[in-house]
Amino acid sequence: MSVENLKAYIESGVLELYVLGDLSPEEALQVEEMASQHPEVRDEIAAIEQAMEQYAMQNAVEPSADVETRLFEKLGLSEVEENVNVQPEPIYTEEPRIIRLDGSDAKVRTLRYALVACIALLVVSTAALFITYNKLNAAHDQIASLNLDKQKFAGVVSKLEFENQGLDNMAAMADSKEWATIRMAGQAFSPSAKMKVYWNKKDKSVLINYVAMDLPKTDAAHQYQLWALVNGKPVSLGVFGKTDSANNEALVKMQAIQEAQAFAVTIEPMGGSVNPTMDKLTVMGGV
Amino acid sequence: MTALKKITLTEPELVQALQSKDPAVLKTLYSMYSPALYGVISRIITHTELAEDVLQETFVKIWQSAAHYDNTKGRLFTWMMNIARNLSIDKLRSKDFKNSLKNQDIENNVSFVDEQNKVTFNPDILGVKQLVENLKPDLQAVLDLVYYKGFTHVEAAEKLDLPLGTVKTRIRLAIIELRRNFN
Numbered sequence: 001m002s003v004e005n006l007k008a009y010i011e012s013g014v015l016e017l018y019v020l021g022d023l024s025p026e027e028a029l030q031v032e033e034m035a036s037q038h039p040e041v042r043d044e045i046a047a048i049e050q051a052m053e054q055y056a057m058q059n060a061v062e063p064s065a066d067v068e069t070r071l072f073e074k075l076g077l078s079e080v081e082e083n084v085n086v087q088p089e090p091i092y093t094e095e096p097r098i099i100r101l102d103g104s105d106a107k108v109r110t111l112r113y114a115l116v117a118c119i120a121l122l123v124v125s126t127a128a129l130f131i132t133y134n135k136l137n138a139a140h141d142q143i144a145s146l147n148l149d150k151q152k153f154a155g156v157v158s159k160l161e162f163e164n165q166g167l168d169n170m171a172a173m174a175d176s177k178e179w180a181t182i183r184m185a186g187q188a189f190s191p192s193a194k195m196k197v198y199w200n201k202k203d204k205s206v207l208i209n210y211v212a213m214d215l216p217k218t219d220a221a222h223q224y225q226l227w228a229l230v231n232g233k234p235v236s237l238g239v240f241g242k243t244d245s246a247n248n249e250a251l252v253k254m255q256a257i258q259e260a261q262a263f264a265v266t267i268e269p270m271g272g273s274v275n276p277t278m279d280k281l282t283v284m285g286g287v
Numbered sequence: 288m289t290a291l292k293k294i295t296l297t298e299p300e301l302v303q304a305l306q307s308k309d310p311a312v313l314k315t316l317y318s319m320y321s322p323a324l325y326g327v328i329s330r331i332i333t334h335t336e337l338a339e340d341v342l343q344e345t346f347v348k349i350w351q352s353a354a355h356y357d358n359t360k361g362r363l364f365t366w367m368m369n370i371a372r373n374l375s376i377d378k379l380r381s382k383d384f385k386n387s388l389k390n391q392d393i394e395n396n397v398s399f400v401d402e403q404n405k406v407t408f409n410p411d412i413l414g415v416k417q418l419v420e421n422l423k424p425d426l427q428a429v430l431d432l433v434y435y436k437g438f439t440h441v442e443a444a445e446k447l448d449l450p451l452g453t454v455k456t457r458i459r460l461a462i463i464e465l466r467r468n469f470n
Contacts, residue, residue, distance in 0.1 A: 016459050021373065022433060049364070050466075054465070061329050062322050063339055
């Protein structure tokens with residue numbers, strides 16, 4: 001290659017691109033061949049390299065100190081002391097081991113423990129929740145059965161109170177001389193039935209006591225009707241409901257009657273009848 | 288590491304120790320060249336954390352492929368610088384880098400895009416240095432693109448809308464200018 005051609009080659013800028021790593025492998029190979037043949041090219045490349053190196057040095061930026069620490073940890077060289085003497089000992093003949101940074105390892109381990117702890121906590125919580133739920137269900141059942149018991153007892157108590165009231169009244173009336181007790185016995189329609197009527201001799205009022213009656217059951221469409229027989233004629237003294245009616249009062253006041261020879265009860269349609277239905281005469285008794 | 292602790296070796300000594308995989312030499316190499324290499328990397332990658340990652344990767348690669356370095360083909364620093372530049376440019380085009388951009392707020396992004404598109408010299412980053420003031424803006428623009436932005440001279444020609452020959456000439460003139468400053 002002539003001197004002119006060599007000068008033109010150097011001045012083409014290809015050597016700068018070579019140093020900047022901006023050539024294809026083939027182009028780079030050509031430059032290297034030229035450099036091996038022509039000292040001028042080699043010197044030019046060296047000068048360019050030195051310029052770029054100086055340029056880089058002038059524009060140096062100090063990286064943070066932990067980059068070096070991380071680098072040597074990554075390469076597994078962290079314990080190596082800085083040593084100017086070149087030691088030919090083949091301590092690290094193998095490929096450098098890549099070990100993970102201790103920091104991240106510890107973090108992963110911590111996170112793993114945390115995860116295990118979370119799962120354990122979740123299991124315990126779930127178990128506790130399950131036990132509590134079962135206990136709550138049992139408590140609900142208990143409350144329900146206690147409620148049932150309470151209702152039962154309340155029913156018994158109200159029944160006892162009802163009967164007690166009736167018995168009290170009966171006792172009071174038996175003591176007093178004002179009251180006449182008329183026993184009515186079962187008739188052909190209901191031979192086993194019986195009932196008492198209380199008639200006040202003074203004011204002629206008539207009372208019946210639910211405790212002191214045993215009448216055949218009626219349906220929803222029928223009621224009992226109390227009659228007084230006055231000189232052979234029946235006079236209605238009013239109707240009353242079933243013995244187990246909602247009425248809390250054991251004593252019921254019926255219509256007063258001035259005089260009567262006998263009392264009787266018949267079963268009549270709801271609201272009562274003008275004349276007694278004689279074939280449904282349940283009880284009757286004379287004064 | 289302070290400047291006082293810095294140790295320097297001649298290049299042949301460094302190369303020999305490096306190729307015999309002497310761990311001590313890596314410390315020396317790091318203290319000698321990490322600022323210069325980081326200067327190159329941090330101009331290409333403005334994100335500090337990523338730039339430091341690339342610096343670390345650069346030294347890992349220098350350590351692992353020391354055997355491939357051929358001193359007849361050029362200086363050790365040129366070889367190391369090209370490793371640093373190539374890793375930086377790879378990072379710049381990688382998913383990692385694009386993801387890190389997504390995490391920045393809009394304001395940062397705007398300034399980042401500005402920086403990416405800037406071809407003129409940025410004195411904030413390079414520092415006010417006499418040698419650089421001597422470089423003509425035309426030459427600086429080309430050198431900046433090729434040296435710091437990872438452009439090939441072909442890409443730089445497109446970017447600056449200049450003929451390929453002009454770009455090559457300007458790179459050469461820029462480096463000659465630098466050489467004159469150092470000599």
